[in-house]
Amino acid sequence: MVITRKVEFSASHVCRNPDMSDRDNRDVFGAEANPLGHGHNYVVEVSVSGQPDAVTGMVMDLKDLKELLNREVIEPYDHRFLNFETPPFDRTVPTPENIARDIWTRLEPGVASRTRKLHAVRVYETPDLFVDYFGESPCSE
Amino acid sequence: MFRVTRRYQFAASHRLHSPQLSDAENQRVYGKCNNPYGHGHNYVLEVSARGPLDPMSGRAIDPDALDDLVMERVVVPFDRCNLNDEVTAFLFTVPTSENLAVEICRRLKESWDAVFPGEWPKLDGVRIAETPRNIFEIRANEIESSHR
Numbered sequence: 305m306v307i308t309r310k311v312e313f314s315a316s317h318v319c320r321n322p323d324m325s326d327r328d329n330r331d332v333f334g335a336e337a338n339p340l341g342h343g344h345n346y347v348v349e350v351s352v353s354g355q356p357d358a359v360t361g362m363v364m365d366l367k368d369l370k371e372l373l374n375r376e377v378i379e380p381y382d383h384r385f386l387n388f389e390t391p392p393f394d395r396t397v398p399t400p401e402n403i404a405r406d407i408w409t410r411l412e413p414g415v416a417s418r419t420r421k422l423h424a425v426r427v428y429e430t431p432d433l434f435v436d437y438f439g440e441s442p443c444s445e
Numbered sequence: 446m447f448r449v450t451r452r453y454q455f456a457a458s459h460r461l462h463s464p465q466l467s468d469a470e471n472q473r474v475y476g477k478c479n480n481p482y483g484h485g486h487n488y489v490l491e492v493s494a495r496g497p498l499d500p501m502s503g504r505a506i507d508p509d510a511l512d513d514l515v516m517e518r519v520v521v522p523f524d525r526c527n528l529n530d531e532v533t534a535f536l537f538t539v540p541t542s543e544n545l546a547v548e549i550c551r552r553l554k555e556s557w558d559a560v561f562p563g564e565w566p567k568l569d570g571v572r573i574a575e576t577p578r579n580i581f582e583i584r585a586n587e588i589e590s591s592h593r
Contacts, residue, residue, distance in 0.1 A: 332507070334509060397502065401504055
């Protein structure tokens with residue numbers, strides 16, 4: 305069984321790789337490379353898979369998940385300029401893919417237990433663009 | 446692995462009518478969707494690709510390249526069209542949203558390698574909402590193609 309909780313945060317970012325020229329950054333990232341930055345209302349859906357506990361009937365207490373999300377996502381991400389304020393984006397391009405992976409890394413220790421595991425992290429950069437990350441499984445068929 | 450999804454919209458009309466059924470049977474099977482003059486929907490299309498991150502860009506796919514492909518093969522040819530009369534695939538196939546999903550997926554698979562010639566990203570699938578309540582989804586590996 306999979307349960308999902310959603311959180312939202314607003315943040316600014318710049319998508320540019322310092323190892324690439326300004327021109328290459330423009331080619332790869334387009335308007336997202338504007339050096340002064342811009343922002344999004346991000347929506348994050350975190351999914352946890354497992355079996356409901358025999359006593360509580362819950363895969364994970366959503367209250368605990370909410371607190372974990374507040375601490376590991378809202379606190380470091382909400383109303384921040386990600387490139388300056390939210391490591392690892394001082395050295396990693398804050399694409400939605402990298403944001404999804406960073407959120408996965410932050411949440412995984414607090415979610416995983418004997419009976420459940422982190423299933424997916426979905427990050428909406430806009431309502432028309434979202435990324436699902438399923439962990440470091442190989443990209444098989 | 447990552448799955449990246451982009452959402453697109455187009456508006457089109459269609460009529461559900463199978464030449465293999467009598468008029469009465471068509472009416473019974475398709476109901477209001479069999480109206481001889483057709484009717485339209487605001488279709489919402491989600492196209493998903495999957496793959497690992499490119500280390501330089503930190504992305505699994507170039508969304509602008511995906512946009513160009515989907516616009517050229519799907520949105521421009523389908524938007525503000527009569528699917529029965531203007532899309533070759535539906536001259537002989539009923540444009541149900543199941544068949545529409547298959548046709549969209551087929552078109553994207555057909556052009557995929559020209560736009561994304563590397564091993565990654567791969568087309569994962571398409572999901573099309575005919576109305577906000579009716580949603581149809583197909584994985585790319587469910588349909589035949591000369592590619593992949």
